Amino acid sequence: MSLKSKAAIATGDGAFIIDTTEVSSPQPDEVLVRIRAAGLCHTDHDSLRWGKSIVMGHEGAGVVEQVGNQVDALAPGDKVILNWATPCMQCYQCQEGNQHICENHSPVAAGANGHTPGHAHLEGTQWQGKPIERSFNIGTLSEYTLVKASACVKMDGDIPMSSASIISCGVMTGYGSVVNSARLTAGSSSVVLGTGGVGLNVIQGCRISGASKIIAIDINPQRLEMAKVFGATHTILADKNDLGLMQASEEVKKLTSGRGADYAFECTAISALGAAPLAMIRNAGTAVQVSGIEEEITIDMRLFEWDKLYINPLYGKCRPQLDFPKLESLYHKGELKLDEMITRTYQLEDLQQAFDDMLSGKNAKGVIVFD
Numbered sequence: 001m002s003l004k005s006k007a008a009i010a011t012g013d014g015a016f017i018i019d020t021t022e023v024s025s026p027q028p029d030e031v032l033v034r035i036r037a038a039g040l041c042h043t044d045h046d047s048l049r050w051g052k053s054i055v056m057g058h059e060g061a062g063v064v065e066q067v068g069n070q071v072d073a074l075a076p077g078d079k080v081i082l083n084w085a086t087p088c089m090q091c092y093q094c095q096e097g098n099q100h101i102c103e104n105h106s107p108v109a110a111g112a113n114g115h116t117p118g119h120a121h122l123e124g125t126q127w128q129g130k131p132i133e134r135s136f137n138i139g140t141l142s143e144y145t146l147v148k149a150s151a152c153v154k155m156d157g158d159i160p161m162s163s164a165s166i167i168s169c170g171v172m173t174g175y176g177s178v179v180n181s182a183r184l185t186a187g188s189s190s191v192v193l194g195t196g197g198v199g200l201n202v203i204q205g206c207r208i209s210g211a212s213k214i215i216a217i218d219i220n221p222q223r224l225e226m227a228k229v230f231g232a233t234h235t236i237l238a239d240k241n242d243l244g245l246m247q248a249s250e251e252v253k254k255l256t257s258g259r260g261a262d263y264a265f266e267c268t269a270i271s272a273l274g275a276a277p278l279a280m281i282r283n284a285g286t287a288v289q290v291s292g293i294e295e296e297i298t299i300d301m302r303l304f305e306w307d308k309l310y311i312n313p314l315y316g317k318c319r320p321q322l323d324f325p326k327l328e329s330l331y332h333k334g335e336l337k338l339d340e341m342i343t344r345t346y347q348l349e350d351l352q353q354a355f356d357d358m359l360s361g362k363n364a365k366g367v368i369v370f371d
Helices: 042-049 161-165 167-182 197-208 221-230 243-255 276-280 320-332 348-359
Strands: 002-010 016-024 030-039 060-067 079-082 125-127 144-148 152-154 189-193 213-218 234-237 261-266 281-289 309-311 344-346 366-369
Touching: 002 125, 002 144, 002 348, 016 144, 016 348, 030 079, 030 161, 030 167, 042 348, 060 144, 060 161, 060 167, 079 161, 079 167, 152 320, 161 167, 161 366, 167 197, 167 261, 167 281, 167 320, 189 197, 189 243, 189 276, 197 213, 197 221, 197 261, 213 221, 213 243, 221 234, 234 243, 243 276, 261 276, 276 281, 344 348, 348 366
Parallel strands: 189 213, 189 261, 213 234, 261 281, 281 309, 344 366
Antiparallel strands: 002 016, 016 125, 030 060, 030 144, 030 366, 060 079, 079 152
């Protein structure tokens, strides 16, 4: 059996098209999912320039259509959140509890140019008569997707699909960087540099963890207003000409008894700001590089004085089968804002507009919805 599936295809040269793919039945350890909603983030836009054709998208939620004969935990009709960091549960890192950096399956940590054994069989998705990869092994900007069973987390049916779809990257990365990686303690002070989708979820993680002071920094006044909605107690409008945000760091010190915050989280993805969180924290504070800067930068080692920690976590140390249900529970308690995070929804045909709105900073989060 094969299904016709409308999908967003990155052509590898900076462009994309909406076209039809053919998706086959799942192999024994795979699941066919009908996507109902897919969140967008800057990584999806970056994927336009990965130099190869791919089915786009790495955040999403949907309904199981068919399962392979070795899949016992899922059945047709189950609602699932798709997780791109599929653990093998056998390698050293998985055994250590670091499922997010699985040595075999992770499209980031395992290399293989994004295609690993965590990908469903490549021939299962065809475009123009040839097999095509799925972004981050899942390819959620598609009506149907074929994934490994380990990529699916069964969800509570009471969460709207659009809200559930953003859990599996932006929400998890932001919240997890605070709770799992930095382990922020109640009563602490925190600074969040950049209040895009990930930064807003860092703010949520700080608020839920009991931070006494949450200082949001951005160059966009509109985004700082969003930050207040999600829990920022103070805001600083940064100057574009403030190199390394050193002037902003002085404002932070004024708000933190002259010594700096306990924690600072960099969420801008601007390489020049990679060391900026070090300037925001007190001696023996913790700086967290959340946004995944992957290029060479220069750091003044005096920023580490004294006893400061700098960590570079991936995906908030996500353990999907444990963390996603926790996030669902926080949503039901009213502590985690998901519905409010979605500024606008779009049809797949409006993907370019969704990208334009994301890049201009209009949206906290944009979501593609499927009928």
